[in-house]
Amino acid sequence: MAHTIAEKIHTQLMAYLEEVSQPLWTIKPSKLGGRGLFALQPIKKGTLIFKNKPLIVAPRTDRAGDCYCTVCHQVNKACRPCELCSLAICSEECKTSKDHDTECNFITTNWKPKPDSVNDIHHPEVLARMQIYLRFLLLKKDHKLLLTFLQNNNEGKFLELEMLHRRHVVPDDQITFMKLVHSIININSFRIPNNPLDGKIPLRGLYPLSAFLNHNCVPNTRNVFYPDYTMAVYATKDIEVGEEILTCYTGLLLCTPARRCFLYKSKHFWCKCERCKDNTEMGTKLSALKCFNKECVGILLPTSPLNPEAEWCCDNCASKNTPDEVRTIQSILGSLVGSLDLDDQFRLEAAILARLANFIPYSNHIFIDLRLRLALKIGFTEGLKLNELSESRLALKENLCRGTLRTLAALGVGDAHLRGLLLYHLHAALAERARRSPDLYEEIKSEIESTIEQAYIILQGDISAPPDLELRRRYLGPGCDKPQEERFFILDA
Known part of the structure; x- marks a missing residue:
């Protein structure tokens, strides 16, 4: 069978x-x-x-409040609701497209607005939240058959459908089908990375x-x-x-408690993989907290990582703390991180960072995440490009990349997408050093070439790949026979 x-x-x-x-x-x-x-x-x-x-691609429901076109998915403040169906569209071209015509006809034929919702200003947002389900409804019968083979989970409320039902009369058979879709895409869909240069709303697909x-x-x-x-x-x-x-299904650099909690809430299972069983997480100690005894220099780790109610023990003084005490500290940490301006890469509030350092060692995933964000932003921010960085900031970028790459290597994730991205940024820092000091080039040439080659192998073709990835590989990668001065013209540009 x-x-x-x-x-x-x-x-x-x-x-x-x-x-x-x-x-x-x-x-x-x-x-x-x-x-x-x-x-x-x-x-x-x-x-x-x-x-x-993909069987279906549509904007993520958590971005339904943004101003974007439901046809081309471009973020555009000029979008206006279609006068017939209320789906947001950005242009006459999108309005008269086959895709919009199909969805518009379905809505106006099947979802009749209730009398008290005709002038509801939230109407377009509700329909935007339901667009992925609308696209499933429009699938051909044999394509819908694929859904019957996929796992589903009915836990959790279907708030989008409740919002639609308050404003529209929806046929019962469509409600049943959309509930099935909801139970499937919650645990099976993938977030599609977006390139900020494309100007599109983040999407997900099944x-x-x-x-x-x-x-x-x-x-x-x-x-x-x-x-x-x-x-x-x-x-x-x-x-x-x-x-x-x-x-x-999670971020690679999240600590075990954060990963397992996310997986349980979003995918409805507790992970029991080898990494989750190891309280040191392959020696990275991403979950570690500082010992609550201020006189001690040790760190706290869970005695049984798969048990949320297990005690945490100090690796130095052997003192133990209850899970409730640990959860209190984790809650405080969450509040502190939430108050940081992560877009200002050079002025992360010193007082908040100092408070974080009272609770967590630098191996903790919070500091690892902050260092990762800085590594990716330094030299790639409008008004502060690589060639405008001071020597100290350029060195900082290089060190941040190397440190995060060491963490990934310790976890054993191999050629993950994040490794490729960090290799690209390490290459960029090294190439900028060589551009500024040509005498250094021969000394670091092999690493400049190997990092961009490895980054290219991992990232090539991906819609979120750096736009100059291929150009850098062509001029600064292995096998380029151009003179040194010519190789670096792309950085001067």
């Missing part, structure tokens, strides 16, 4: 897959729950495992094969999203025959 189901799933998936000749994967039951993807043969690091097109990827806090794959929203999955490390192909 399981074989028959797998065959049916594979048949339905064919319309969405680009690499279908000899699949490297198979679908079968997973000990992590439901079904998963498993390697049919050894898969080397860097191998493309599969590409799949990818039929990627939806079978189960979670691990140290995944063996990375995702690449192309401009047409195709999602490619690459191996970040070698994968053995029969090994499950895994992704990560």
Whole structure:
């Protein structure tokens, strides 16, 4: 029976897959729950495992209050509600497009406004929140069949539907179907990274094969999203025959309590992977707090990371603290971080940072996250580019990149997307040093070349990749035969 189901799933998936000749994967039951993807043969690091097109792409519901076009997804303050359906559109071209015409006709035919909602100023926002469900309703019958093979979870309120139902008369069969969709996309959809230069609202999509990827806090794959929203999955490390192909549903640098809490709230399961079991998180100590005894220089770590009610113990004085005491400190930390202006990379409030340092060591994920943000922003902020940085700030960027790369290496995440991004920024700092001091070039040439080459391998094609990635690789990567002066003209530009 399981074989028959797998065959049916594979048949339905064919319309969405680009690499279908000899699949490297198979679908079968997973000990992590439901079904998963498993390697049919050894898969080397860097191998493309599969590409799949999205079943549906739509703006994220948490951005429904932003002013954007529901057709081209461009953020545009000139957007106005369509006089027929109230979906926001930015131009006559979008208004007369086939996509808008289809959605407009569906809304005006199926969702009749209630008398007291005709002049509701929140009407366009409600419809924007429901647009992803509207697009599922418009799928052809055989495409809807794919949904029956995906895991779902009915926990949590469907607030968007409640908002729609208060304002519209919605047919019962559509309500039932949208509830099914809601239970599926909550645990199976992927956030699509956006490039700020594109000016588009952040999107999410449901990818039929990627939806079978189960979670691990140290995944063996990375995702690449192309401009047409195709999602490619690459191996970040070698994968053995029969090994499950895994992704990560959280930020790689979050600490264990934060990751597990997020996964439980958003995906409705408690992760029990090897990283979550290790109270040091592969020696990174991302969860560590400073010992509550001010005279002690030790750090607190959970005695049993998988048990939220376990005590935390100091690695120096062996004192123990209750989970309630730890949660109080974590709550204070959350408030302090929330009060930081993370957009001002050189004037993060010193007093707040000092208070953070009273509670957490520099290995804690909060400091790691702050250092990551600084590493990515320094030299890439309007009005303060790389060539405008002081020597000390350029050195700071380089050190921040190296430190965060060491943390990723300790976690064992392989060629993750974040590693590629940090390698790009490390390359940028090194190349700027060489541009300023040509005599240094030969000394650091190999690292300048290797960092951009590795970054290119990881990030190429992704819609969020730095816009000058390919140009830097061409002029500053290995194999460029141009004179040193010519190589650096792109930085002067």
